[in-house]
Amino acid sequence: MPAHDGARLSQLMVLLLSALFSGTGTCYAKDRLIVTTVAIAMIVGVSSGRWGAMEAAHLSSFWCLAVLWMRRLRGYSERHLMTCLIGLCAAYTLIVLPRWCALVIEGLNFHAREFFPAFSNQRFFGHWVTLSLPLLVLARDRHRACPTVGLMLGLLVAFWIAFAIASGTRGTWLALALITFALPFTGTAGKQLARGMVIAALWGLFTYALMFWCIPLLLSGEASLAGLSRLSEGTSLSLREVIWSEAWAGIRAHPLIGWGPMMFATSTSGVAAHPHSLFLQLAYEWGVPVALGVVWAFVWAGWRQLQRCRREHDPLRTALLASISAGLLHAQVDGLLVMPFGQTLFALLCAWLGSLDVRDVSSAPGSGIGQRAYGVRVLLIALVLTQLCLSWPELRRLQTWEEETRAASGVGIYLPRYWLQGLIPAEPQPVFMRP
Numbered sequence: 001m002p003a004h005d006g007a008r009l010s011q012l013m014v015l016l017l018s019a020l021f022s023g024t025g026t027c028y029a030k031d032r033l034i035v036t037t038v039a040i041a042m043i044v045g046v047s048s049g050r051w052g053a054m055e056a057a058h059l060s061s062f063w064c065l066a067v068l069w070m071r072r073l074r075g076y077s078e079r080h081l082m083t084c085l086i087g088l089c090a091a092y093t094l095i096v097l098p099r100w101c102a103l104v105i106e107g108l109n110f111h112a113r114e115f116f117p118a119f120s121n122q123r124f125f126g127h128w129v130t131l132s133l134p135l136l137v138l139a140r141d142r143h144r145a146c147p148t149v150g151l152m153l154g155l156l157v158a159f160w161i162a163f164a165i166a167s168g169t170r171g172t173w174l175a176l177a178l179i180t181f182a183l184p185f186t187g188t189a190g191k192q193l194a195r196g197m198v199i200a201a202l203w204g205l206f207t208y209a210l211m212f213w214c215i216p217l218l219l220s221g222e223a224s225l226a227g228l229s230r231l232s233e234g235t236s237l238s239l240r241e242v243i244w245s246e247a248w249a250g251i252r253a254h255p256l257i258g259w260g261p262m263m264f265a266t267s268t269s270g271v272a273a274h275p276h277s278l279f280l281q282l283a284y285e286w287g288v289p290v291a292l293g294v295v296w297a298f299v300w301a302g303w304r305q306l307q308r309c310r311r312e313h314d315p316l317r318t319a320l321l322a323s324i325s326a327g328l329l330h331a332q333v334d335g336l337l338v339m340p341f342g343q344t345l346f347a348l349l350c351a352w353l354g355s356l357d358v359r360d361v362s363s364a365p366g367s368g369i370g371q372r373a374y375g376v377r378v379l380l381i382a383l384v385l386t387q388l389c390l391s392w393p394e395l396r397r398l399q400t401w402e403e404e405t406r407a408a409s410g411v412g413i414y415l416p417r418y419w420l421q422g423l424i425p426a427e428p429q430p431v432f433m434r435p
Contacts, residue, residue, distance in 0.1 A: 138196070
C-alpha cells in the first residue's frame with residue numbers, strides 16, 4: 001500500500017480510537033454549536049457530491065478530535081505529551097540514520113524522495129519539523145541542568161533540522177524564520193525560545209554539512225548538497241503560480257458559496273490537487289465568507305493566547321503558540337493541513353494549547369451538566385464511519401483505483417490529497433451552480 005494511503009487509514013483509526021476512549025461523559029453547552037456547525041458543513045458537502053461530503057466529514061472530524069483531546073487534557077496532566085513528542089521524533093531519526101549510514105558506507109547518491117520513509121513526498125517531512133521544532137527546542141532548554149539529557153536532546157534537534165534541510169522543504173524555513181522573528185514580542189519566554197531557535201538552526205546547518213558533505217567527501221570523494229541547493233532557489237514558486245491563478249479564477253467566479261468541498265481536486269492543471277494555500281483552498285471550495293471566518297477565528301484565538309503569553313511568561317504556552325502559528329504560516333504556501341501527519345499533529349497542538357486555559361465548563365441551567373452525554377464522541381464516530389462508507393468504492397480496490405486514475409488523468413505522478421491520487425474524476429456540478 002502506498003505510504004500516503006497507509007497514513008490516511010492510520011489517521012482514521014486514530015480518529016475512531018480517540019472517539020471511543022478520549023472523551024468525557026459531561027455534556028457541554030457548546031456541544032450544540034458544534035453539532036449544528038457540523039450539520040451545516042455536511043449539508044454543503046452533500047450538495048457537492050460524494051467527494052464533497054467526504055471532505056466535509058473529514059474536516060469536521062478534526063474539529064471534534066481537537067475538542068475531545070482538549071477536554072481530556074484539561075482533566076489529566078499533559079506532562080507525558082512532551083515525552084511522547086520527543087519519542088516520536090527520536091524514533092523517526094533512528095529510522096532514517098541507518099539509511100544515511102548505508103549511503104555513506106556504500107558511496108551511494110542521495111535521493112531525497114527515497115530517504116524519508118512513510119512520506120509520499122519528501123517535502124511533507126518538513127511539516128513535522130515546522131510543527132515540532134519549537135517544542136523540541138523548549139525541551140532541550142529545559143534539560144540544560146542535566147548534561148546527558150540535554151546533549152541527547154541537542155543532538156536530536158540538530159538531526160531534525162539537518163534532515164529537514166535535506167528534504168528541501170522551503171516552507172518550513174519561511175514559517176520558522178517569521179516565527180523566530182516574532183517570538184521576542186511574546187515576552188521573556190519568547191525571547192529565550194527565539195534565542196534557542198537560532199542556536200538550533202546553526203547547529204542543524206553544521207550537522208547537515210557534516211553528514212551530507214564532509215563525511216561523504218572524506219569516505220567516497222563525492223558529496224551532495226541537494227537539500228541546501230533547493231533552499232537556494234529562494235522565491236521560486238515551483239508552479240504554485242499555476243494553481244494559485246486557477247484558485248483565484250475560481251474564487252472570482254463563485255466568491256460567496258465556492259465550488260464545494262474537495263472540488264479543487266477536479267482541477268485539470270495537472271500540478272496539484274489543492275491550491276497549496278489554506279486561505280485560497282477555503283475560499284475556492286467553501287466561499288470567501290467561510291475563509292474570512294476561519295481567519296478571524298484563528299486571529300482572535302491567537303491574539304488571546306499572545307496576551308496570556310505576555311502576562312504569564314509560560315514557556316510551554318509560548319512554544320505551542322509558536323508551533324501552531326508556524327503551521328498556519330506554512331499552510332499558506334504548502335499542504336501542511338491537507339496531509340495526514342500534519343492534520344493530526346496540528347489538531348493535537350491546538351488541543352494541547354486550549355487545555356492550558358482552565359475554565360469553568362458549567363453552562364446555562366437545564367443544559368444537562370453532570371448527565372452522561374456523549375454528543376461529540378458519537379458525532380466523531382459517525383463522521384469517521386461516514387468517511388469509510390463514502391470512500392468504500394476506492395477503498396475496496398485502492399491501489400488499482402490509484403493506478404487507473406493516474407493513467408486516466410494523464411498525470412505521470414501522484415498528487416496526494418485525500419488518497420494518494422489526489423485528482424478525482426469530475427463530479428456532477430452542484431444543483432445551486434447549474435445554469
